Amino acid sequence: MVDGNTSREQLLETLRSVDTQTLITMALIVLIAYVLGRVITILLLKLSEKLSHTGRIKVELVIPIIKFVIYLIAFYFIFREIFKIFGPEIFLLAGLLGAAIGFGLKDLFSDIVGGLVITFEKPYQIGDKISIGNYFGEVTDIGLRATKLFTPDANVVTAPNSLIFKETVASANYGVSEMMVVIDLYIAGESHVETAMRILWEAVVSSKYVYISKEKPVILLHKALPFYTRLRAKAYVNDLRDQFKFESDVHTRAWVEFQKKGIMAPQLHILNIPSIEEKYESDATTRRNLGANVRGLKDSK
């Protein structure tokens, strides 16, 4: 049986014997893996931009897998070096590593495991528009530790991969290039609803960003509320990156036509009354549209 002092001395002795060449080799392996991962990611992303929408998504799908394989190979070589140095004492080192993971590196370890889960379980993929935690945006990179999101406000959010263990992930498109967009327009209660619905329909189906098929139809919904009327269109945008352009395009062209046909926005004082129905649907889109309509009304006065 090996007592504690002897083991520690053996381990220290082994650590002292590590030469510079070995450290450089291990650092080089890490560097090469990182650079290779970056280069392949950049090249594949550039290639994917030249492809069709569906082709782009397919190429982006393989990026995390390739990166994972590269890191796996790098780990293998590093581990081989470590085993060469420590031999059977690796198990002693494992105890130290376990303590380190338990204290300081547990988050990093959890992120790496999260990265593996994301790579193989695919709760989302590069190119998807997702909501995770408090963040919403397009996934631009899935790394071993973190996922990068490009938000509508042009921020790059780096979300740790371990978030998938704690938060619900919502993917708006899940691996396809088209994505449903919900567009709400609010009109005065006394406006002619049928005309307004027809205009909204035409604004949606004639948009340059729309994608229509039997599987991806345009749906129009009408809801009469106590003081105003909500028109809702559910339609698919051709490329998920054009989500907000699509929404804006439909708003602009529908309101131009509404004004020609005498369809009015709700009165300002009505909008200040909190609606019983609407409080249950207070999503960001709804708020934004209400704000836009109020501004439109102000401008027209």
Add this chain to the structure above:
Amino acid sequence: MGNMVGIQHSSSGEKDFVEVLGLREEIAKIQSTIADFETGKKLNIAIIAEPLRGKTTLSSEIERINLNRATKITFSKIVQNKNEISLPNDTKKVVVFDNCHFLYMRKPGGFDIFYEFLDMISSQNRIFVTTWNIYSWKYLNEAFGLGKYFPVQIFIPAFEKENIRLFILKRYEKNEIKFAKDEESEEKPFFYIIKYPVELASLGKKIFIPVPKINVSYLRNRLLKKQKIEAAEDQVFEKLYLESNGNPGIALRIWELGLDYPRIKPKNIGIFSYEVDLEYEEAFTLNLILSYQGLKKSEIAEIIGSMVSVDKILYQLLSQELILKNKNDSYRVRPEALSSVITYMEKLRLVW
């Protein structure tokens, strides 16, 4: 396909287009549907095709065959006035509407005429034979379920090589055109490699795949001591067929570009592959031009909502040689660029 229709010249003045269409089955189907209408079964007909495939000529042929019972109405630009689609009192039982893709304007408030048209064809006791650009048709079918109004749909198929040859040579007297061999092709060995063009929809490019080929015509000429001129003719029409994808309008355009009257050489038949690189709004405008087949600047401006943008966009499309301006001031896709444009549009999923 392959059976030629033995019919006379069309009344539209186009040269013997129908003679080589080989659309016997399609014409028979249309005639049968018209005959059914006489016995009380009404099914409206849509003739659908890419630009330059010959739908106008086919509709003229239908009018000619049904001379005593057909009235033809052609739209040459976007219809803005409801009166333009109202039928005159002397309209016959078979109504042929050509270029129905001009019956809508892709913008809010731009579909009123289209609704009127659908209402008319549903309510009147007449049978309607209509022609549509395939890209407008697909769009309207997905957005408005257009196909339900036209249970009989005729998609004009691609020409076969022999039909392309007949279609083009019909324009000239016998032996009027001299087919000359390329200097280098005379030296072509019995076995050689040709580059076969393949459109890659996903990349928006045309690639050339090397294909081994036996110089059959040269061999035959040598064995049968035929004139070399036959091999040159074969080569010309093979290249025309491949480059046009069996589209007669494109084949004719490429022929005209390569013809040094009265001589033509295989090497003069150009291979057209355009590097299309456009911003989204430019691509959308190009899609509009493709779908309508011909649009005036004012019409484009009305659809996209900005005259300033239109100038810039049209300049870009013209400078990339993707469109040309017709004598009637409308813009259309260059026939020789059609294949590249369609591939690019499919890549962007602007056409379905």
